[in-house]
Amino acid sequence: MQLSITNIKMLFDKLTESVTYTAITNECDTSITTVLRYCSIITIPKPRTLPTVIGIDEFKGNAKGYQCQVNLTNPDTHEILDILPKRDTQELIR
Known part of the structure; x- marks a missing residue:
């Protein structure tokens, strides 16, 4: 199941705060696996x-x-x- 654009934006906004993956999953109504999957696509420029x-x-x-x-x-x-x-x-x- 894919997240809506609104939920993806909320997920990435929450990642900028100092919160746990569990807190993000509860607020975005998704699983920790989904949060980790979206985190794995983040690239950090050198x-x-x-x-x-x-x-x-x-x-x-x-x-x-x-x-x-x-x-x-x-x-x-x-x-x-x-x-x-x-x-x-x-x-x-x-």
Whole structure:
């Protein structure tokens, strides 16, 4: 079942807030699987320059067969710079 354009917009608006997937599913009247599927199509453009300090945060997920992913952020602006599919030194260097 596909979401309506209104529900998709609400889902992405909720993703910008600090809420859980469960809270989003309750407000959008959908499943966590659907929320995760729509989240997987989000692309993050690569920054031209990196900030002086990079925040690294690990979170549980299931991307590309790995159980933990890592996001890289600019701690000053809270902007997500990249999401890595696994916590691996070579992946971080790339």
